Amino acid sequence: MAADVSRDDQTGDKNSRRLRPLPLWLGIAIVGLLLIVIVLLGLLAVSVMERRWEAQRPTMVVRPLGEWEPNNAVWGQNYPRQYESYLRTRITDTQTKYGGAQPRDYLQIYPAKVILFAGHGFSKGYLQARGHYHAVQDVRDSARITRPFNPATCWTCKSTDVPRLMDQMGVAQFYAANFHDLAGEATHPVGCQDCHDPQTLRLRVTRPALVEAFEAMGRDINTATHQEMRSLVCAQCHVEYYFHTNEQAGRKNYLVFPWQKGTTVEAMLAYYDGVDFFDYVHPISGARILKAQHPDYELYLTGIHAYRGVSCADCHMPYRTEGGVKHTDHHVQSPLLNIANSCAVCHRWGEEEIRTRVEGIQAKVETARRAAEEALVYGHFDVAAAGQAGAAAAQLEAPRTLLRRAQFRWDFVAASNGMGFHAPQEAMRILGEAVNLAQQARVEAVRVLARQGITEPPRYPDISTHQKAWDVAQTFVRGEALKLLP
Ligand code: HEC
Numbered sequence: 001m002a003a004d005v006s007r008d009d010q011t012g013d014k015n016s017r018r019l020r021p022l023p024l025w026l027g028i029a030i031v032g033l034l035l036i037v038i039v040l041l042g043l044l045a046v047s048v049m050e051r052r053w054e055a056q057r058p059t060m061v062v063r064p065l066g067e068w069e070p071n072n073a074v075w076g077q078n079y080p081r082q083y084e085s086y087l088r089t090r091i092t093d094t095q096t097k098y099g100g101a102q103p104r105d106y107l108q109i110y111p112a113k114v115i116l117f118a119g120h121g122f123s124k125g126y127l128q129a130r131g132h133y134h135a136v137q138d139v140r141d142s143a144r145i146t147r148p149f150n151p152a153t154c155w156t157c158k159s160t161d162v163p164r165l166m167d168q169m170g171v172a173q174f175y176a177a178n179f180h181d182l183a184g185e186a187t188h189p190v191g192c193q194d195c196h197d198p199q200t201l202r203l204r205v206t207r208p209a210l211v212e213a214f215e216a217m218g219r220d221i222n223t224a225t226h227q228e229m230r231s232l233v234c235a236q237c238h239v240e241y242y243f244h245t246n247e248q249a250g251r252k253n254y255l256v257f258p259w260q261k262g263t264t265v266e267a268m269l270a271y272y273d274g275v276d277f278f279d280y281v282h283p284i285s286g287a288r289i290l291k292a293q294h295p296d297y298e299l300y301l302t303g304i305h306a307y308r309g310v311s312c313a314d315c316h317m318p319y320r321t322e323g324g325v326k327h328t329d330h331h332v333q334s335p336l337l338n339i340a341n342s343c344a345v346c347h348r349w350g351e352e353e354i355r356t357r358v359e360g361i362q363a364k365v366e367t368a369r370r371a372a373e374e375a376l377v378y379g380h381f382d383v384a385a386a387g388q389a390g391a392a393a394a395q396l397e398a399p400r401t402l403l404r405r406a407q408f409r410w411d412f413v414a415a416s417n418g419m420g421f422h423a424p425q426e427a428m429r430i431l432g433e434a435v436n437l438a439q440q441a442r443v444e445a446v447r448v449l450a451r452q453g454i455t456e457p458p459r460y461p462d463i464s465t466h467q468k469a470w471d472v473a474q475t476f477v478r479g480e481a482l483k484l485l486p
């Protein structure tokens with residue numbers, strides 16, 4: 001019944017609302033307006049596409065680029081926007097709580113490092129990295145470059161001349177050469193050639209070590225997606241590595257990324273243990289130490305951003321719009337100096353909130369890092385004391401191995417840029433294990449000391465400043481070890 005009524009109502013309604021035709025002038029006006037809108041939209045689309053095209057490729061290549069053109073300024077004639085923003089990596093007066101382009105002196109801030117790297121180049125000079133523009137100058141000035149010979153391998157991540165030299169000399173010959181012999185050849189700092197194909201401008205990998213590391217893992221880097229390439233161009237240099245020498249295989253100081261068993265800290269340690277590699281024998285404890293380089297890419301891989309497909313370039317090379325033209329900002333720097341473009345495009349938090357969040361994460365990592373550092377320093381002295389008490393090398397084997405494992409973990413985080421931000425949970429996990437292993441080393445050493453009849457704690461020296469730590473370390477380096485026994 002109710003249905004019938006409603007049907008009747010609908011019929012009645014329809015009759016009462018019969019449409020009257022529009023006046024002709026209004027129809028013509030609407031059609032006209034629509035046409036204008038369509039034409040305008042079309043023009044807009046064309047202009048947007050032209051601008052995009054213009055941004056990505058020059059309308060006219062001013063100067064064709066040779067296959068190995070190393071000079072950034074020559075590329076810059078074709079791509080002025082990218083070049084101008086690249087040139088800003090020259091700036092060195094920016095600072096954030098833990099980063100920025102102003103090179104901090106790590107050994108002043110963390111005197112414990114002078115002890116942990118005792119006898120190794122990193123205890124002589126260790127400055128925080130600055131912009132790509134300075135890469136060549138900074139490696140030349142580095143206190144870690146030795147004379148008269150230093151492996152040419154050190155040029156690999158510093159200069160756009162490297163792909164050309166490798167092509168000329170052969171890769172193995174390049175690595176085997178003397179750094180100082182190539183100083184006149186490698187003059188252009190990290191730049192366009194390192195990341196781009198000069199003809200198509202597509203992202204490309206120019207460093208064989210990354211290609212070979214993928215092969216060692218059973219992967220083909222040529223199948224990487226475009227988004228992966230936006231991180232892999234960085235992974236040519238911002239990674240853990242070592243120099244491999246095997247005279248029979250004709251390899252001297254050959255650059256290798258230790259990824260054969262994977263890219264986690266444990267996988268790399270297992271690899272190094274497998275090939276029995278160490279960077280130096282610690283002059284205080286006698287442990288065979290691995291110096292971690294800067295495993296930025298590897299640590300990043302374990303974080304939430306990598307998991308969600310966010311690339312290095314997304315944060316460090318965000319898009320920028322200038323005069324209506326969108327392009328990639330080539331001023332690679334701390335994203336905290338450009339939060340609006342780097343983070344706020346994805347995160348709708350305020351700028352201050354983002355900064356506070358990052359600094360909060362970093363401060364926690366730093367606390368854990370200092371805890372690991374302290375345990376390690378005590379560990380080296382405890383083992384040294386056990387040695388001074390007359391313990392045999394065999395007795396010191398266990399605590400020394402524990403120190404090696406602990407220190408590589410600590411350094412994996414400490415040497416990574418960004419104070420753990422790239423993967424905070426993984427950084428904290430690794431540091432937690434570092435503290436645990438270092439304390440185990442101390443327990444072992446104390447047992448050895450007890451067996452030698454010593455139950456009082458060793459006399460730990462004052463290492464609270466760079467100078468004090470240096471003087472203490474030098475006594476061991478010179479073989480006139482400071483007496484630690486009570
Ligand atoms: C989600 C954004 C994000 C991604 C993705 C990212 N980073 Fe970072 N990166 C940061 C932040 C934030 C810092 C800390 C900057 C600071 O403390 O001033 C940082 C710091 C750094 C620094 C030190 C800069 C400085 O001034 O101290 C380097 C080098 C770096 N990242 C390299 C990389 C590389 C290489 C990748 C990819 C493998 C990567 N980053 C991926 C956000 C990111």
Ligand code: HEC
Nearest residue numbers: 055056072075079082083086191192195230233313327328
């Ligand atoms: C560390 C790696 C790196 C270096 C060095 C580098 N680029 Fe790029 N470049 C990129 C990335 C990443 C993109 C984004 C590409 C994409 O996602 O397709 C890019 C994009 C571009 C584009 C495409 C348009 C745009 O802005 O997105 C041009 C042109 C370009 N770069 C020119 C240059 C020039 C010129 C230099 C040297 C002055 C240079 N690049 C140095 C990584 C680099």
Ligand code: HEC
Nearest residue numbers: 100101129130131134135138157194233234237312316333
């Ligand atoms: C060819 C090697 C190479 C490549 C490729 C490379 N870098 Fe670097 N990067 C370096 C070196 C070397 C330094 C240190 C330069 C110095 O201190 O003189 C550095 C420094 C930096 C810094 C510190 C700058 C600052 O102001 O604090 C950041 C951030 C950075 N790189 C990020 C990246 C990102 C992101 C990529 C990929 C898009 C990348 N790099 C690709 C070699 C490279």
Ligand code: HEC
Nearest residue numbers: 304305308310314315335336342343345346347354357358
């Ligand atoms: C391309 C997009 C993108 C960019 C750029 C980006 N992020 Fe993220 N970020 C994400 C995604 C996606 C997540 C994961 C969120 C989730 O899955 O809930 C995330 C997670 C985070 C988290 C962890 C949140 C939590 O509670 O675990 C922090 C902190 C963060 N981002 C900070 C930053 C900072 C700082 C920058 C700039 C340096 C930045 N992000 C740039 C996409 C981005």
